[in-house]
Amino acid sequence: MLEGKLVRLRAPERGDLPVFVKWINDPEVTEFLQFEPPMSIEDEEIWYQHMIQSKDRTFVIETKEGRPIGNIGLMGMDLRNRKTEIGIMIGEKDLWSHGYGTDAMLVLLRYLFDEMNMNRVGLYADSHNHRALRSYEKCGFTHEGVVRQYRFKDGQYLDSVQMSILQQEWKVAELARSNDVR
């Protein structure tokens, strides 16, 4: 388990799948996310089977009391080029805007940069997903540009924002954070 200030990350179990399905089928939760609902529990089992056999990893974000509140995942981890893409979802809506997502992101970034020696972590976010963009900026991500008409949702194409953080930038931000604590 990876421990943060507010949350911990753990590996997903088969028994977690029903709650994942609940989140994915909530249109408010997936408003800005690249899912194609509706998803059945069988669809989710197929995804899980595929995930555990691939290099991609998904983690369950849970509170310190052990309540699962969302997912954070790595896609296309590339060890030669030392880069990966990251995606996050907080499925429990009552916990939005409380810093849980930011904390989960910092925990995973710390692991990726300080233990896995990644050089670049990138992500895509909907350009109008302001809550997410603010969280990513807080974590130290930089806007790289707009990816035009990146996805199709509700009858129209939407633009996305491409963001990334490099190891050097992470180290500087982490140093500033540890100085703040003192």
Add this chain to the structure above:
Amino acid sequence: MGLRPMLSEDSWLFYKWFNDQRVLADMGLKHALFCVSVEEERARIGKKLSSPTDRDFIIVDLESEHAIGWAGLSHIDLRNSTAEVNVVIGEPQEWDSGKGIEATRMLVDHAFEVMNMHRLYLRVAEYNERAIACFTTSGFTVEGTMKDDHYHHGKYASSHLMSILREEGGRR
């Protein structure tokens, strides 16, 4: 203290120990050990149990009957009578109690006296002072250093190769 053979149902112990960052931090792992699931641990333990090159034990406190760690041999090579030693005390409250030294002693005795091994070796991270002290007390000596062989806490770190031969470490 005692050693008993590892069983399939011990996978939940490994789930607990190998998800504890206090335990993982000093192990100097070369591969990425992210959060591990119950299912993955069950598969890993099943594979080890059926492998002829692995022999694994659970370290048990005979008074409390609590399982406190893992002691095992891997890469068992019968032709050359060599094996790699692994000892992990998975319960941090048992650290610095001398139990790791006792478990190491039992594993080494078993390897030399029962399994007829000639040479036992292990890799230990340079910053894992507790483990280095345990293996040194148990009769292991440093043979060499593998410079910068893994990435740890934001920088490259080295590991030591330690070994014990039967004539050095057999029953005294």
